[in-house]
Amino acid sequence: MAKKTAYMGMLTALAFVFSYIEFLLPINLGVPGVKLGLANLVVIVALYTINVRWACTLSVVRILLVGLTFGNPASMVYSLAGGMLSLVIMIIAKRGNLFSVTGVSILGGVFHNVGQILVAVFVVETTSLLYYLPVLVLSGTIAGVLIGILSAILIRHLKKAIQADGQNMNRKEE
Amino acid sequence: MVRFAALADLKSMKKNDVILLAALVVAAFAAFAGISWYSHISTREPQAVVFLDGEEQGRYPLSEDITVELCQDDGSYNILQIQGGKAEITQASCPDKICVRHRPVSGQGESLVCLPNKMVVEIENGEESGVDAGTR
Numbered sequence: 418m419a420k421k422t423a424y425m426g427m428l429t430a431l432a433f434v435f436s437y438i439e440f441l442l443p444i445n446l447g448v449p450g451v452k453l454g455l456a457n458l459v460v461i462v463a464l465y466t467i468n469v470r471w472a473c474t475l476s477v478v479r480i481l482l483v484g485l486t487f488g489n490p491a492s493m494v495y496s497l498a499g500g501m502l503s504l505v506i507m508i509i510a511k512r513g514n515l516f517s518v519t520g521v522s523i524l525g526g527v528f529h530n531v532g533q534i535l536v537a538v539f540v541v542e543t544t545s546l547l548y549y550l551p552v553l554v555l556s557g558t559i560a561g562v563l564i565g566i567l568s569a570i571l572i573r574h575l576k577k578a579i580q581a582d583g584q585n586m587n588r589k590e591e
Numbered sequence: 592m593v594r595f596a597a598l599a600d601l602k603s604m605k606k607n608d609v610i611l612l613a614a615l616v617v618a619a620f621a622a623f624a625g626i627s628w629y630s631h632i633s634t635r636e637p638q639a640v641v642f643l644d645g646e647e648q649g650r651y652p653l654s655e656d657i658t659v660e661l662c663q664d665d666g667s668y669n670i671l672q673i674q675g676g677k678a679e680i681t682q683a684s685c686p687d688k689i690c691v692r693h694r695p696v697s698g699q700g701e702s703l704v705c706l707p708n709k710m711v712v713e714i715e716n717g718e719e720s721g722v723d724a725g726t727r
Contacts, residue, residue, distance in 0.1 A: 515605075515607045516611065517605045520605065520607055520612075523608070523611055523612060527615060548626055548630075550622060551620070551626065552619075552623070554618065555615075558615045558619070
């Protein structure tokens with residue numbers, strides 16, 4: 418349990434730092450919302466090396482931390498919408514067992530953007546924001562592929578490390 | 592060695608991943624093409640653009656018959672009527688009523704102006720005949 422807590426703490430800190438890096442180095446392609454989603458890397462790793470419950474906790478804690486430090490209530494709502502929709506879709510996709518880590522990551526990236534656009538449409542009450550959707554689906558896909566491949570590498574090494582540690586991390590997949 | 596391992600991870604991608612990837616890319620491009628086609632069609636539609644005190648207040652397509660009351664904070668008003676593909680001012684609070692006497696407009700770049708009320712209605716994407724048709 419203590420090791421698991423330490424592992425979770427490390428992942429949370431890592432997700433937080435990744436969010437900060439993206440905050441410092443935004444990708445500006447003229448369309449708001451285009452980003453790499455480095456923090457999703459950590460969420461996927463948690464999803465595959467611990468379990469769903471801890472991945473959810475990690476995601477919510479990260480969003481709250483980032484919202485309180487670099488953001489504002491509005492940006493927190495957008496992050497939360499994107500993060501939660503993305504997480505739910507990724508959990509379903511992982512359980513469906515149709516995709517590898519990369520496929521799950523692609524879906525996560527795309528639905529993160531979809532969730533944010535939906536909230537934005539709801540808040541601003543203009544459907545013209547949907548014009549951003551194709552660009553954001555494309556950027557989410559590309560980011561998802563990159564993050565997915567990175568995740569696959571990390572998960573393989575981490576699983577090895579966890580097993581080598583001999584620690585029973587109680588890695589229930591459900 | 593590390594390079595080789597990364598390659599193995601790349602190969603861990605399932606066939607479904609590639610299908611998903613391709614489907615999303617195609618869908619994104621299709622949606623983009625659809626949207627740009629749609630906006631190309633819709634911006635070519637002739638419309639009356641209303642400016643009050645230099646600021647755009649609204650756009651009304653000439654294809655729909657509509658009557659709009661353009662009221663301002665100081666109580667002044669103009670009533671814009673779009674009928675049969677032409678826009679005109681039917682009533683106004685201004686003293687000179689020049690805007691009301693102006694003939695209905697529909698040609699590209701034609702406008703209805705009410706100086707006392709600082710109101711301008713401009714036609715966008717109208718037919719190019721415009722002034723020539725009037726002076727022929």
